[in-house]
Amino acid sequence: MRIGVLGTGMVGSAIATKLVRVGHEVTMGARAPDNENAARWVAEVGEGASQGTFADAAAFGELAFNCTAGTASLEALDVAGGPNLAGKTLVDVANPLDHTRDGPPMALVYDGDSLAEQIQRALPKTRVVKALNTMNCEVMVDPSRVPGGGHDVFVCGDDPSAKEQVVALLRSFGWAPERIVDLGDLTAARGTEAYLRLWLPLRIALGTNDFNIRVEGRPQST
């Protein structure tokens, strides 16, 4: 599949690399067509990897990942262009983090809203699925990094077929089907985004990025 990855940071790079490794063609999008991070990534990954603007990446992809900084996502997606993303699935991996305060960054939360829902409202013709935002980017693309008995990735979104597409991608990343938890519609993103406020102290207490949570007590059928 052709996939656009918006964002050239650690998350975008991890996702884009994994996507190429499992057989997709990926254009990494940035504000500038000659973004240095993206150029380095293309040189490292080689065949299947290309770079361009946000709009180039959005137009190229049959599906796209939003891996931009959460506080900049709406603007980046506006630049990417609604028509370039219309009719496509957008996997929103972003977390809005406030780095302007002293101390560790603070995950922003919105009363009765979420970044994912804001994106969905801005792109009504796109099928937004929130996923993967509850863990470190290296764990996103290699769940086996976390020792123990398995841990969970959450997906939510308003379009069942878009969620199915994302579940298939997650399986190709190494996620066992029974460890992919469908939280329902996109309002559940309020929860997975707010969870970041627990992820951060957990990260500090555990002293590692290679951790994640597992939901115990799920019905046996899942």
Added chain:
Amino acid sequence: MRIGVLGTGMVGSAIATKLVRVGHEVTMGARAPDNENAARWVAEVGEGASQGTFADAAAFGELAFNCTAGTASLEALDVAGGPNLAGKTLVDVANPLDHTRDGPPMALVYDGDSLAEQIQRALPKTRVVKALNTMNCEVMVDPSRVPGGGHDVFVCGDDPSAKEQVVALLRSFGWAPERIVDLGDLTAARGTEAYLRLWLPLRIALGTNDFNIRVEGRPQST
């Protein structure tokens, strides 16, 4: 030990009953000394159970639990009286939930703050420990209700000896020592309170209250 439980709802009742069963004397505190819920609880539990005002329960306890509704906790603790709680450990189990909107209740979160920290500032001579607020009350006092391979309870607070007291109580509730996760100081309550925004959609998706999360990837020593 003599313990005061502030609050007569499902959480207060579950905690107070368990405390009596494991050998403590408990006064359940309410706004009115003859609160009907508390009277029913005393009648059910019998020896070891008594009721009184918030101030009675706070004065009675060598340690106290805040099981009031989170949005009413600061007022209830003000009525309980700072001097009645001075020098004591207060286990804050409360979550501030907004029931005024349509749909399921919304967990309130505070930028750079938490209910537990607000309580600590209001009661500077009390040692506040946040614990147990990330699960249903029946799971709090009987972790074996959740099937699977074990799940975690978080504690945080600024006073290590107070946390040790709470860990000992949690062990008496049936929590294995390796499943009690110390998140550090009380600022981590910002995380455990925000997690409620994920708990609520999880509850809906799973269709049961008997679930909880387990952190995978913790260092082997814990």
